[in-house]
């Protein structure tokens with residue numbers, strides 16, 4: 001079963017790991033790159049790296065991002081040189097950014113560089129960026145427009161977000177390899193990532209929605225898993241962001257954002273009561289345990305999602 005997952009960082013990486021444990025090499029993960037940034041002259045792709053490290057079994061599981069057993073000597077030295085170090089880069093993680101940066105600056109496409117980074121780490125799935133082009137999420141707060149990581153890390157997601165934009169998105173294109181994988185996909189899974197700033201940019205890459213629509217026309221269902229459980233985001237600011245942008249901060253609010261794009265929406269048992277209203281949007285609903293606390297729950301959710309999606313193909 002060829003599966004393509006669309007994912008952001010931590011929540012997306014967990015489900016991707018469950019999917020990889022189920023379908024192995026038949027999984028492709030298309031990852032948000034609008035959170036990317038330049039630090040100390042290096043290109044950093046936080047969500048791509050979170051997915052890659054998680055699929056390689058190398059991630060710091062407590063933090064969700066970065067590498068397990070990381071040391072921070074370079075960061076301390078950078079601080080001595082007067083560099084801003086609020087966005088922390090571990091010593092081993094730095095190697096990833098160094099290799100990414102010189103290969104991209106040498107003319108390689110980000111998609112090819114990402115494939116060449118994941119392979120030596122032993123990742124069996126195919127990890128691809130949503131685009132090779134530069135796209136940057138910015139959020140409007142009371143203090144004006146901020147770069148995403150300024151808001152997310154430096155300001156700890158405290159400011160209220162009034163508006164979101166993806167700078168550069170109109171010129172971005174879907175990488176050829178992503179087009180190909182979506183063309184072959186038998187099931188497309190939208191991971192339980194922030195629908196506004198993680199899945200939002202992926203769906204906003206010109207041509208991406210059409211590729212999902214073509215998959216559906218070809219009989220391959222698109223399934224999304226709610227990142228909101230009982231009205232709360234499991235991680236990050238998705239609940240507050242939904243509310244401040246005028247959406248309902250519930251699984252129903254997320255389902256409304258995916259209306260017309262998906263065939264099946266997966267909600268947690270605590271949200272079973274929302275199922276009739278979600279079905280009213282023209283999608284099927286799977287009610288199951290969606291909170292992924294360990295490898296077993298990641299694999300269980302992935303298995304359940306794929307099984308229900310496969311029934312839609314039959």
Ligand code: FO1
Nearest residue numbers: 009035045046049050065086087088089153
């Ligand atoms: N998140 C933090 O909260 N603080 C950090 O200092 C930080 C550094 C960092 C470095 C590399 C990387 O791949 C991810 C990093 N993240 C950090 C996570 C990242 O900001 C978020 O997970 C995503 O951008 C949101 O999806």
